[in-house]
Amino acid sequence: MLNVHSIESLGTYDGPGIRLVIFLQGCNFKCLYCANPDTIAYEGGKSYAVEELVQMAQRQRPFFGKRGGVTVSGGEPLMQAKELIELFRRLKEEGINTCIDTNGSILTSASKTLLEHTDLVLLDIKHIDGSKHKKLTGVSNERTLAFADYLAGINQSTWIRYVLVPGYSDDPADLHALGRRLTGMNNIEKLEIQPYHKLGVHKYESLGWPYELSGVSANTPEQLNVAKKIFEGYVKEVVVN
Amino acid sequence: MFKSGNWQNAIDVRDFVLKNVRPYDGEGDFLCDATERTDHLWKICLDAISEERANNGVLAIDNETVSGVASHAAGYIDKDKEIIVGLQTDQLLKRAMKPYGGIAVVEKACQEHGLEVSDRVKDIFRNYAKTHNDGVFDVYTPEIRLFRSLGILTGLPDNYARGRIIGDYRRVALYGVNRLIENKKLDMLGLTGPMNDERIRLREEVAEQIKALGELNKLGEIYGLDLSRPAQNATEAVQWVYMAYLSAVKEQDGAAMSLGNVSSFLDIYIEQDIQMGVISESFAQELIDQFVMKLRMVRHLRMDAYNEIFAGDPTWVTEAIGGRLADGRHKVTKTSFRFLQTLYNLGPSPEPNMTVLWSPQLPEGFKKFCAQVSIDTSSIQYENDDLMQCTRNSDDYGIACCVSFQEIGKQIQFFGARTNLAKTLLLAINGGRCELSGKQVIPNIPELKSEVLDFDEVMGNFKLAMREVARVYNDSMNIIHYMHDKYYYEKVQMALVDTNPKVNLAYGAAGLSIVADSFSAIRHAKVKVVRDEAGISTDFVIDGEFPCYGNDDDRVDVFATEIPAYFNGLLKELPTYKNAEPTLSILTITSNVVYGHKTGATPDGRAKGVAFAPGGNPMHGRDKSGAVASLSSVSKIDYKDSLDGISNTFSIVPKTLGVDKEQRKENLVSIMDGYFSKDAHHLNVNVLNREMLEDAMEHPENYPQLTIRVSGYAVNFVRLTRAQQQDVIARSFFETI
Numbered sequence: 001m002l003n004v005h006s007i008e009s010l011g012t013y014d015g016p017g018i019r020l021v022i023f024l025q026g027c028n029f030k031c032l033y034c035a036n037p038d039t040i041a042y043e044g045g046k047s048y049a050v051e052e053l054v055q056m057a058q059r060q061r062p063f064f065g066k067r068g069g070v071t072v073s074g075g076e077p078l079m080q081a082k083e084l085i086e087l088f089r090r091l092k093e094e095g096i097n098t099c100i101d102t103n104g105s106i107l108t109s110a111s112k113t114l115l116e117h118t119d120l121v122l123l124d125i126k127h128i129d130g131s132k133h134k135k136l137t138g139v140s141n142e143r144t145l146a147f148a149d150y151l152a153g154i155n156q157s158t159w160i161r162y163v164l165v166p167g168y169s170d171d172p173a174d175l176h177a178l179g180r181r182l183t184g185m186n187n188i189e190k191l192e193i194q195p196y197h198k199l200g201v202h203k204y205e206s207l208g209w210p211y212e213l214s215g216v217s218a219n220t221p222e223q224l225n226v227a228k229k230i231f232e233g234y235v236k237e238v239v240v241n
Numbered sequence: 242m243f244k245s246g247n248w249q250n251a252i253d254v255r256d257f258v259l260k261n262v263r264p265y266d267g268e269g270d271f272l273c274d275a276t277e278r279t280d281h282l283w284k285i286c287l288d289a290i291s292e293e294r295a296n297n298g299v300l301a302i303d304n305e306t307v308s309g310v311a312s313h314a315a316g317y318i319d320k321d322k323e324i325i326v327g328l329q330t331d332q333l334l335k336r337a338m339k340p341y342g343g344i345a346v347v348e349k350a351c352q353e354h355g356l357e358v359s360d361r362v363k364d365i366f367r368n369y370a371k372t373h374n375d376g377v378f379d380v381y382t383p384e385i386r387l388f389r390s391l392g393i394l395t396g397l398p399d400n401y402a403r404g405r406i407i408g409d410y411r412r413v414a415l416y417g418v419n420r421l422i423e424n425k426k427l428d429m430l431g432l433t434g435p436m437n438d439e440r441i442r443l444r445e446e447v448a449e450q451i452k453a454l455g456e457l458n459k460l461g462e463i464y465g466l467d468l469s470r471p472a473q474n475a476t477e478a479v480q481w482v483y484m485a486y487l488s489a490v491k492e493q494d495g496a497a498m499s500l501g502n503v504s505s506f507l508d509i510y511i512e513q514d515i516q517m518g519v520i521s522e523s524f525a526q527e528l529i530d531q532f533v534m535k536l537r538m539v540r541h542l543r544m545d546a547y548n549e550i551f552a553g554d555p556t557w558v559t560e561a562i563g564g565r566l567a568d569g570r571h572k573v574t575k576t577s578f579r580f581l582q583t584l585y586n587l588g589p590s591p592e593p594n595m596t597v598l599w600s601p602q603l604p605e606g607f608k609k610f611c612a613q614v615s616i617d618t619s620s621i622q623y624e625n626d627d628l629m630q631c632t633r634n635s636d637d638y639g640i641a642c643c644v645s646f647q648e649i650g651k652q653i654q655f656f657g658a659r660t661n662l663a664k665t666l667l668l669a670i671n672g673g674r675c676e677l678s679g680k681q682v683i684p685n686i687p688e689l690k691s692e693v694l695d696f697d698e699v700m701g702n703f704k705l706a707m708r709e710v711a712r713v714y715n716d717s718m719n720i721i722h723y724m725h726d727k728y729y730y731e732k733v734q735m736a737l738v739d740t741n742p743k744v745n746l747a748y749g750a751a752g753l754s755i756v757a758d759s760f761s762a763i764r765h766a767k768v769k770v771v772r773d774e775a776g777i778s779t780d781f782v783i784d785g786e787f788p789c790y791g792n793d794d795d796r797v798d799v800f801a802t803e804i805p806a807y808f809n810g811l812l813k814e815l816p817t818y819k820n821a822e823p824t825l826s827i828l829t830i831t832s833n834v835v836y837g838h839k840t841g842a843t844p845d846g847r848a849k850g851v852a853f854a855p856g857g858n859p860m861h862g863r864d865k866s867g868a869v870a871s872l873s874s875v876s877k878i879d880y881k882d883s884l885d886g887i888s889n890t891f892s893i894v895p896k897t898l899g900v901d902k903e904q905r906k907e908n909l910v911s912i913m914d915g916y917f918s919k920d921a922h923h924l925n926v927n928v929l930n931r932e933m934l935e936d937a938m939e940h941p942e943n944y945p946q947l948t949i950r951v952s953g954y955a956v957n958f959v960r961l962t963r964a965q966q967q968d969v970i971a972r973s974f975f976e977t978i
Contacts, residue, residue, distance in 0.1 A: 009793070009867030010912075012899045018869065018911045059793060063869050063915030065907065202962070241900055 003045040015099035017068025024075040029137040035200035039075040069097025078106035088117035104147030128178035152185040159190040179234030191235040255637035268606035273526040275586035301335040308337035310456035310488040325531040336542040339494045341729040343374025376724035392839030396550040396658035404495020408737030409650030410485035414478040417470040428740040450736035478510035494541040497557030497642030508576035533583040564598030564626040567636045589618035598626035601914040612909040616928045625917040644886030652743045659749030669702035676841035683709045715815040746821035757790040758845035761797035791859025793870040806882040826885035827857040852942035856888030876921035892927035
């Protein structure tokens with residue numbers, strides 16, 4: 001059984017084509033800007049059997065077009081890597097494209113097996129600088145970077161995702177550093193810059209949590225452009241989502 | 242020049258298209274911009290439209306002349322610049338009186354704009370001529386009047402023209418009027434005895450048609466055109482088709498008067514002229530631009546109250562574009578593109594109502610072009626060509642009104658507005674009494690035994706109530722169409738249709754999502770009725786959760802499929818005027834709001850007065866699993882049980898479709914391929930701009946599944962607070978500039 005937070009049937013930003021996006025409940029990071037703070041707790045969510053989700057994907061399949069499929073996001077989906085293996089194995093059996101959106105902090109043997117059934121990894125790197133990463137997420141970035149190395153090693157198709165938070169993760173020096181770190185990883189097809197937004201703020205209120213980035217405003221087009229230009233020096237395709 | 246075929250021996254436009262159509266597999270890169278002449282004319286039209294708007298929605302009214310095919314002198318926008326001519330009256334946007342529907346309606350419409358109908362016309366229609374409206378109300382039963390006044394039946398065409406009949410306007414171009422007259426005269430000779438009611442009526446109808454064709458020739462003469470002979474070239478073909486359509490909208494003011502499927506027919510003439518080097522692509526586009534411009538200028542004189550049911554002064558000049566032929570070829574032509582191109586050359590517009598007959602098998606270039614035009618203009622609707630072709634057994638059809646199949650020249654349709662299923666459910670819960678007025682509407686509905694609704698008991702009563710509603714609805718339809726034929730017969734349109742065509746009777750139902758969710762609540766949760774002292778339901782208390790229609794969940798979607806099937810079955814048992822075939826639509830146009838006003842609280846938790854979801858849409862805010870799940874739910878309603886059409890309005894912001902233009906096009910194509918391959922029938926595609934988002938803030942019920950995405954976060958727009966909505970509006974536009 002998978003512990004699911006919610007399901008979006010028209011996913012157009014979490015991998016190629018039209019995708020069924022399954023958001024799992026529970027995350028081991030607590031990012032300051034998290035837009036879905038209600039997915040962080042391990043409790044809550046709704047149980048779904050693997051076969052239930054496979055059937056959902058099959059029903060939706062006519063919409064997938066040539067490139068779409070299923071994406072598992074979260075929360076942190078690799079928290080449930082073991083249960084996901086069966087889901088992805090079944091989806092691949094049905095010929096459905098699979099994608100996982102992860103913070104890359106959990107590289108267990110279950111994660112490794114799961115990757116064998118995964119067509120595309122969306123790897124969220126929150127920050128290249130260890131201490132700034134810790135400030136943003138509560139944990140260090142060592143394991144995420146090791147995960148990136150592992151993906152490169154097995155030549156796993158990967159898109160990097162990077163949330164550009166003004167004043168927190170947009171220092172050009174850091175962006176260059178991240179670019180350099182990714183250099184030589186030929187498995188990386190694309191880097192997606194995710195603009196910072198505040199649409200999840202009301203959720204903090206209902207959770208009774210403080211929102212620590214209330215003073216930060218959304219990116220200007222110039223800020224996004226600067227970051228895009230920098231990353232283009234290192235990664236073959238850069239898009240702003 | 243044209244390939245020969247049966248079309249030469251008989252009136253058979255389909256055969257002409259089949260033999261001569263040139264399917265086009267390419268993209269839209271050949272298309273041309275508007276010419277200077279077109280721009281000049283359109284500027285005059287735009288000025289007239291803004292003057293019209295400033296003048297309370299009506300620019301001018303001719304209160305002297307009763308409109309007919311050849312009633313008015315020629316009118317022009319700017320004569321020297323027009324390559325396609327013809328207006329309904331002698332002045333752009335001047336509206337004409339068509340009192341045969343009902344003189345009181347015309348008087349009211351005039352008075353609302355500070356005018357009086359001329360004494361002569363008043364005298365004729367008050368004292369000598371009888372109208373459709375007079376006829377209907379002479380024979381309406383007390384029962385029908387009650388159903389009508391309580392809002393169980395709404396928008397019945399008993400004081401305005403029924404519309405929905407599509408003349409085969411192509412016939413005038415292909416054959417010329419004289420050949421059509423000859424043909425009708427031959428039909429007349431064959432209509433021999435015994436002279437029973439039916440036969441006499443038909444003979445009189447054909448006689449009227451022949452006279453109307455004579456009038457059509459006169460209309461041509463007014464504009465210096467010889468419509469008596471076939472069109473000789475592309476310009477004439479467009480002009481002849483337009484004159485035929487114009488004659489119809491001069492004679493009738495039907496709620497919806499579709500154009501049919503003229504684009505790929507006209508393409509044959511256009512491509513021939515281009516090949517012969519007689520015209521250029523730019524001129525070809527100009528022909529279509531000017532034709533479409535004229536279609537956008539069609540106006541009818543309406544009362545303000547009409548706006549409640551059909552908001553926004555619509556005319557439904559519906560043109561069906563694309564689709565496939567039964568032999569497997571497709572009917573996408575360069576002129577299919579040229580029609581859509583008018584949305585760029587003249588800007589977006591609701592009219593003509595461009596309807597793409599979609600099949601996943603259509604050429605990719607066309608599918609992407611459609612998606613692009615939808616994204617840029619939100620002006621196209623789509624219907625499932627594969628589904629209609631195989632279910633209705635014809636590949637030469639147009640769309641009557643909004644969504645309804647009509648084989649061109651072979652079939653017509655009797656428009657029947659719609660009934661309110663949600664209110665019918667409340668009759669079932671209240672012993673047959675109206676929940677707002679307390680009036681006894683239906684006898685012999687048993688009172689419910691308990692406060693907590695019992696599924697079987699409510700369903701049993703609902704079926705009884707539906708049976709009674711179907712009976713009264715059928716009675717009203719038979720009366721209305723009998724009288725419409727008698728007093729406001731569509732002479733010129735019927736002259737362009739085969740003699741004695743098949744008739745479909747277009748019933749409609751509103752409130753499907755409410756009924757489905759109500760039964761889901763009754764079955765899966767505990768629903769308690771709150772009643773007033775008279776024992777009539779005022780509210781419902783729901784204890785527990787229940788699945789809602791719009792989430793691809795069979796536990797509730799089953800009600801959305803079974804209820805139309807059951808109601809349709811009841812309608813099919815009843816005898817119809819002219820042996821029309823009963824068909825049902827799940828369609829509301831804009832009446833979903835009015836229906837809401839007239840309906841008390843329902844067991845799904847909807848409060849009294851709240852607007853219904855439009856057509857087959859799930860209730861807004863209840864389809865929580867995203868657009869694809871919502872589309873999947875709607876696709877389950879079986880077209881075979883709702884042959885008049887199942888309307889679904891899909892609204893999405895550009896960003897949600899994808900990060901850039903290419904991806905948006907690709908994804909929209911995937912959505913439509915997916916939706917229609919699941920045997921769904923119809924889709925309105927709104928890719929929203931700022932104006933629409935602002936409108937959505939004021940009328941959230943019209944934007945049930947408007948989704949916004951801002952990197953990694955998806956939200957239903959109408960569920961945001963006002964401040965957030967304003968934020969999103971500012972943000973979205975900031976980003977797209």
